[in-house]
Amino acid sequence: MTLTSPPILLSLIVFLPALGALLVGLSPKARDELAKQIALAFTVLVLALTVYVAIPAPADPGAIAPSGPETSSRFVVGAGQMQRAFSIPWIESFDIYYALGIDGISLPLVLLTSFLSVLAMAASWSISRHVKAYCVLFLLLETGMLGVFLALDFFLFYVFWEVMLLPMYFLIGVWGGPRREYAAIKFFLFTMFGSVLMLVAILALYFSSDLNRLDKSQLAAAKVHTSVLKEHDPGGPPLHTFNLLALAEQGQAKDSPFSAELVWGKSIQWWVFLLLLVGFLVKAPSFPLHTWLPDAHVEAPTPISMILAGVLLKMGGYGIIRICYPICPAAAYELAWLVCTLGVVSMVYGALAAMAQKDFKRLVAYSSVSHMGYVVLGLGVWTITAQTGMSGDYWKMGMNGAMFQMIAHGISSAGMFFLVGVVYDRVHHRDLDRFGGLFGKMPVYTGVSMVIFFAALGLPGLCGFIGEVLVVLSVWNYSQALAVIAAFVMILTAGYILWTIQRVYLGPEYKGPHGDALRPMTRRELAIAAPLLAFAILLGVYPKAVFNYMAPSVDRTVDALAAWAAESQDPITGAIGSGASAPPGSAGLASLRPDGPWKEVEQP
């Protein structure tokens, strides 16, 4: 096993930050600068490794479906399935495996995470209290985030999800502003509430899963461990699993074990979907579970705000696309209206609330609520209907748009929080009515801010536009009313962003205290802002930089759902399953179904 083989390299990516945390912990006392340098070095190292993984691998067939152990961890661009996946026994008595893997959905988020971690660590130089502890927690947080995006075992996913929670709690609660305790506890309780529901859902899935229902090739595609293959016995007792790919395979099977009724006439997957959805929507955050976000952001130190908005929120969207939809397609179909409505409500509500804010950071936080609403909406637009001739194209557009929006929002929101931090460091207030005239005093800063804010506004040529426009345009064939409301948000967004620009940057002179402290950006600040600026523009004019990686996997997810829908959906009543109520047509529609979602091996 070489250094570049997936089990080593992917594990390194996840655990290097933790190793760095250990090293920081062992570093000599009262050497704050050293602690920061070690932490930054480790984040840079992780970034280098993730970039290495993203370097396109030669697309030979063996790279995707290797016969022996894999020696390369580089990503095969253009292939949609899970790549470089592996599974190692961890707690075998409960069928829990240490399983990691990458695909086009997780890789861009992993890159975003490692990229923003470097920038946020670089932005942490202004931290002066308990520096060692800060660096340790920061690095642990990074391990948790990367683990969430790479985990293929639901239990492992849950563990990383919780691992990430605690450092965040302390980072807000110790290094935050005046109301940090309240904000930290609120953040913790909201997220905990979501994760408890998630745990219930995980157990429900585990106990109703049965690997024996899958055939050998499906099991191999799901990368289950070889020891499971030995136990595999189609007639035997249920073989439970936490494997996300195998769970999805079962969820999309014609006689899914998750379709059994649980309570109140609703199936297991209906309940599971709802529980998971709540858990992920807390994180996203979506109305009405979003109120922890403004408080957390206002109190959190700048680098933590960057991570919070740039990465943590994305876990909500990631969970929905990776877990909710593939595993519970019937419930997803039934509850698509809920997902889409919540998305649109968040968009409108976040934009309106942002417009009313007086605190700069609160405004940016509410803009996140609005922008993440696009993500939720785009993921949910189930447009595989008779009207479109059962075409998945519009949904692909929406889902790709939503995924792109996550990346774009990662860039623009991290940028906005950083820029707010820059001016806060100078004048120590965030009252929007006591700014103005920054253009004259900090011209470069203003220029950078305008570009980043315009990116958030969704100006063409910048990253925010692509995601927003793709999502909004895809909605019409799902719901015309929601589409019109979603398009309307465009006006509100322009309203609060332009109004903010006018109040902060324009005007004759600065109106608040500490006006003398408004010096131009330092070189370190520029070095942090410049990459964000560059990516905001690059992704705006060359979105394929992301789509080349992402689209095959997203399209594959949609195709799998389309295939499932063609098999089991009655277009007239919306009834799911080919039971007695299904009209004669629905069985015949199976002819539309291409190969199953995870089992085909594409030849690139």
Added chain:
Amino acid sequence: MELARLLPLLLLSAWLLPLGSFAAIVFAGPRMGRGGRKAAYLATGAIGAALVLSLAALGAWLWHHPLAADSQAVAPLSGDWYTLAEFGKLRLAIGYYIDALTLGMFVMVTLISTCIHVYSIGYMREELGEVTDPLVRGSDGGPLVRPGRFPRFFQYLSLFCFSMLGLVVAGNIAMVFVFWELVGICSYLLIGFYIERRSASTAANKAFLVNRVGDFGMIVGIMILLGGLGTFAFGDHLGAEGKVEPGIFSQVRPASAEHGLVVPDGLVRMAAADRLAAVYASMPSADAAEEEIARQIPQLRRAGYGYGLLILAGLGIFCGCVGKSAQFPLHVWLPDAMEGPTPVSALIHAATMVAAGVYLVGRFYPVFAPEVLLVIAVTGCITLFLAATIAIAATDIKRVLAYSTVSQLGYMMFSLGLGGWAAGLFHLFTHACFKALLFLCSGSVIHACHTNEMTEMGGLRKKMPWTAGTMLVGCLAISGAGIPLLIGLSGYHSKDAILAQAFSFARHAPAHAWLFYVAAAGAALTAFYMFRLWFMTFSGKPRVEQVYDHAHESPAVMIVPLVILAVLAISAGWTLPGVDWGLPELLEQARPLGTAEGFPEARTIAGLVVPAEHHSHAPAVHKIVSLAAFAAALAGFLIAAAFYGLRLLSAAAARRWFAPVHWLLVHKWFFDELYDALFVKPALFLARQAAEIDRGVIDWAADGSARLCLRIARIDDWIDRWIVDRFINGLGRWTWRLGLALRPLQSGQLRQYVVMIAVSTVTIFVLISIYRNYAFLP
């Protein structure tokens, strides 16, 4: 090189040159000579080169497709340069759609841009050094002194030129939207160029937001078209497998229907979604279902399915044009946009960007149903009249011109809506020439007088002969001066064409004859307010001596563009005899297929027939209209001369007589106040409510449940202390006491223990046996 490859290449180069200039100025602007002087040369050079390339492209086109008196439509060139994203068959791309209209617009935009760039070198000279802004108070109470922003101005101009050319060359509606937004942001940046002025930044915000309201409609229109037709592209494209994928235009006007308006299948499907679901449910397979649907679609189409969506899509796209071209009811932003420097007003808010809405209506013409055209015509008609009335009462020289622009754009929309496709676009071109001229002249005046108020001017023609002369040409052109039935300035030809179409429309649809009369009245108003402006500014005696004394003629760098534009304002409408070279002939080459023969009768409005444009060329129509227009303009001119030139009548007295009307006009029909009360205030109210719900409802519930938990915890604690603990402690105490009581038993004597063990064992054994009913007891 063949035309199909040469033209895209030429236009691409012309399009990207300003972008290069923009990028260069962003990175090196302040270092480009003293105060960034060379940035202007770079930007001007770039747009000048773009002009040369555009002219070359036009030349190549005309070489292949020579103009003639009866020019025929020529198939456009369309294709993609660059794909942004692709999902199945849905593609977001940067492409081109090149026909004579595109080329004409390219030449017009680059030509006028070049003139305005040159002019700006002189006009923006102050920005080279420190600028004293008398309109803004600094911290010391005096006028604000700030560093100049000369390169920044040209940087924005370059970005604008790039965006505008991108909008013109766009090959699909998504790309139009992209550049639509970009010209919007350029407009925002340039209106707010004097960022220290609150009025400027507010006007910039207003412009962008009002435009976004229009864009909202446009997005809805795009959604419908994308959802129904599955493509953004205007023209047909070569698909992946060498198959031709029909664009929007050929789906709405398929060649199989002789380019008549047909509701595309996709829209029929969209409207009949429920029926399709039923078909799917009743058929054994998807293929069979699709076959059945294909059989049913013609019947559904005849029954009217999808026609409403087609109308809605057209209205949506037009909504975007209403915003961009400042049509009623979204006209309110344009007058405020005059806060920007005057060259900007000339370029963006008169000649090019605001005309983009008209251009898009012209481009999207094949998709509009007759009902939509009527809406366009009525909107244009209301706008042209409304704006003209406000222009009468305005005293700010730029605002008069701004309202005049709104009014003229109204004429263009009006014409397009009545079926006068070529006439409306013809007016777009001629208007660009004379309105740019008028704005630059007004800039020259403002530059000399340092005021916008016409009430402080007067008699300036002696001091500024060139400016006065060229502006007179502009006034004559916009009023449509000419020798009836023979020749005239550019505006004469285009406005006559519009009125002729209106007259022809009135003959075909008598119920809508009022449109013609309003437009003719508008022509009189136009002449009146333009000559009012000219007389107030240039003739008579100076009103404020101080202003007059400081006034001076502008430098040559500003005068030369004026002269060039004046020449264009005179001649742009001409058709060269003998060779038949002229704008109308060029436009005929770009006429959308199927619109030459008029439109079918509207489905939903009885008696609405949009006539073919060639009817308006009939001598009978032409003669009446030409004379009527001339009479109207002459009347306007004479009234203006009577009030302001010869001063036979007193304007002050007229104001008193019509005090209520004047009050209404001075307040611009109270649109700003109305919108503030109807939209802005409620939006802010809703915003505050949303924030309040967060604190008052959601957080109250969250914090409340936390507090509830605490309270439960406290009760729990109480139970622990007073019940559980008491019980446990009590138990402990009991045990203790029991122990104490039993202590005497621990005597330490072995015999006693043995006896106790034996007795207990036997007792327990007996008890168990009895309880269990074991039968081994004796």
